[in-house]
Amino acid sequence: MRKNFGKHTWFYPMPVLIIGSYDENGNANAMTAAWGGVYDTNQVMLCLSRDHKTTRNIRAKGAFTVSFADAAHVAESDYLGIVSGNEVPDKLQRAGLHTEKSEFVDAPVISELPMTLECRLLKFNEDVNVIGEIVNISADERILGENGEIDPARLEPISFDGVHNIYLKSGEKAGTAFQDGKALQ
Amino acid sequence: MRKNFGKHTWFYPMPVLIIGSYDENGNANAMTAAWGGVYDTNQVMLCLSRDHKTTRNIRAKGAFTVSFADAAHVAESDYLGIVSGNEVPDKLQRAGLHTEKSEFVDAPVISELPMTLECRLLKFNEDVNVIGEIVNISADERILGENGEIDPARLEPISFDGVHNIYLKSGEKAGTAFQDGKALQ
Numbered sequence: 001m002r003k004n005f006g007k008h009t010w011f012y013p014m015p016v017l018i019i020g021s022y023d024e025n026g027n028a029n030a031m032t033a034a035w036g037g038v039y040d041t042n043q044v045m046l047c048l049s050r051d052h053k054t055t056r057n058i059r060a061k062g063a064f065t066v067s068f069a070d071a072a073h074v075a076e077s078d079y080l081g082i083v084s085g086n087e088v089p090d091k092l093q094r095a096g097l098h099t100e101k102s103e104f105v106d107a108p109v110i111s112e113l114p115m116t117l118e119c120r121l122l123k124f125n126e127d128v129n130v131i132g133e134i135v136n137i138s139a140d141e142r143i144l145g146e147n148g149e150i151d152p153a154r155l156e157p158i159s160f161d162g163v164h165n166i167y168l169k170s171g172e173k174a175g176t177a178f179q180d181g182k183a184l185q
Numbered sequence: 186m187r188k189n190f191g192k193h194t195w196f197y198p199m200p201v202l203i204i205g206s207y208d209e210n211g212n213a214n215a216m217t218a219a220w221g222g223v224y225d226t227n228q229v230m231l232c233l234s235r236d237h238k239t240t241r242n243i244r245a246k247g248a249f250t251v252s253f254a255d256a257a258h259v260a261e262s263d264y265l266g267i268v269s270g271n272e273v274p275d276k277l278q279r280a281g282l283h284t285e286k287s288e289f290v291d292a293p294v295i296s297e298l299p300m301t302l303e304c305r306l307l308k309f310n311e312d313v314n315v316i317g318e319i320v321n322i323s324a325d326e327r328i329l330g331e332n333g334e335i336d337p338a339r340l341e342p343i344s345f346d347g348v349h350n351i352y353l354k355s356g357e358k359a360g361t362a363f364q365d366g367k368a369l370q
Contacts, residue, residue: 001325001326002294002301002323002324002325002326003323003324003325003326003329003333004288004321004322004323005321005322005323005324005335006321006322007227007318007319007320007321007322008227008319008322009223009226009227009228009319010302010322010335011200011222011223011229011253011302012200012253012300012337012340012342012355013198013200013342013344013355014222014223015196015197015198015222034223035222035223035224035225036222036223037196037199037200037220037221037222037223037230038194038196038199038219038220038221038222038232039220039230039232039312039314040220040232040312040314041194042192042193042194043194044196045222045224045230047223047224047225068196068197071359074359074360074365075360075365075366075368075369076366076369077366078360078361078362078363078364078365078366079365079366079367079369079370080366081362081363081366082363082366082367082370083366083370094369094370095366095369096369103189109187115197116187117195117196125310125311125312126310126311127224127225127310127316129224129225131312133192134192134193134194135192136189136190136191136192137189137190137191137192137193137195138187138188138189138190139187139188139190140186140187140188141186141187141188144188148188149348149349150190150195150348152197152346152348152349152353155197157197157198158359158360159198159344159355160362161337161362163334163335163337164334164337165361165362165363165364166358166359166360166361166362167358167359167360167361167362167365168337168355168356168357168358168359169355169356169357169358169359170197170198170344170353170354170355170356171353171354171355172353172354173351173352173353173354174256174259174343174351174352174353174354175259175260175263175343175351175352176263176350176351176352177263177266177345177346177350177351177352178263178266178267178350179263179350180259180260180263180264180352181260181261181262181263181264181265181266181267181268181280182264182267183260184260184261184264184279184280184281185264185267185268185279
């Protein structure tokens with residue numbers, strides 16, 4: 001038996017995206033967003049309210065970063081979603097986070113978050129969602145496996161559960177893509 | 186030290202979405218997609234190639250379903266991504282999956298997958314991505330907690346790791362949203 005819940009914005013897994021940007025004076029800001037995903041090859045989409053400082057920054061600079069919140073920084077990531085950059089301009093410092101400028105776009109990389117998409121703004125689309133091109137992906141060496149690739153078990157990305165307002169861990173292997181299904185062919 | 190990887194379509198966590206649709210003759214089809222996410226309140230976005238049977242079905246019927254692949258159905262979910270509905274019209278049956286028509290939209294609900302977004306097509310947007318309104322969310326009683334709400338630890342949604350082509354488990358609690366960050370205020 002299935003139960004009907006009506007209309008909700010529930011999605012599993014919903015990412016926890018830390019959006020980094022500079023304002024016109026070069027001050028770094030970051031906010032947490034859960035509404036977004038891959039839009040096309042090398043492209044991401046974000047649904048951000050117009051009144052966020054981040055939204056104005058992205059428009060001004062034509063660039064932003066997307067870091068994935070990880071299990072090691074749950075409190076910091078949550079804080080960046082609770083506090084507005086309009087009211088607390090030094091929220092990154094208050095969270096104990098540090099930034100350096102991306103080598104590729106005019107946006108800050110948060111040093112403590114180990115994986116970052118460095119993005120050029122392509123446009124605000126017809127629904128005013130942010131569409132960005134991934135120009136570079138950078139990752140801290142501590143999340144790389146022995147083969148030099150990003151290891152999700154070391155990254156430990158979290159997701160947002162909007163039903164219960166909790167964060168969930170992910171990372172353990174569940175199966176092999178383009179392989180496990182062959183048994184059914 | 187950070188390592189630069191260049192342009193890639195990497196994203197954590199990337200969802201594993203099983204898209205259900207009917208063709209003009211009412212035959213159910215399903216495909217696996219990883220490029221998508223929440224587009225706005227009660228809205229989802231999918232990036233699907235034009236040549237998929239699913240894309241034509243969604244255009245014809247103005248409706249689709251999105252079920253979240255779970256740890257209990259890795260092989261079935263993978264199979265639906267390997268095999269094309271254009272070549273194997275009975276792929277759902279071959280995967281051992283059953284469907285019933287949604288009570289709310291003209292699209293199939295896959296009985297074995299325990300959580301489904303039942304969606305009305307709003308439009309193909311300017312970039313030909315599918316934008317759907319979530320009309321109803323249904324869930325199998327086996328994934329509900331004692332309070333009658335969806336329990337992600339019972340759902341066990343998986344995600345797709347495009348770096349290694351594996352599926353990852355998620356579901357264990359990492360923290361409390363809108364709460365853990367307060368310690369930093």
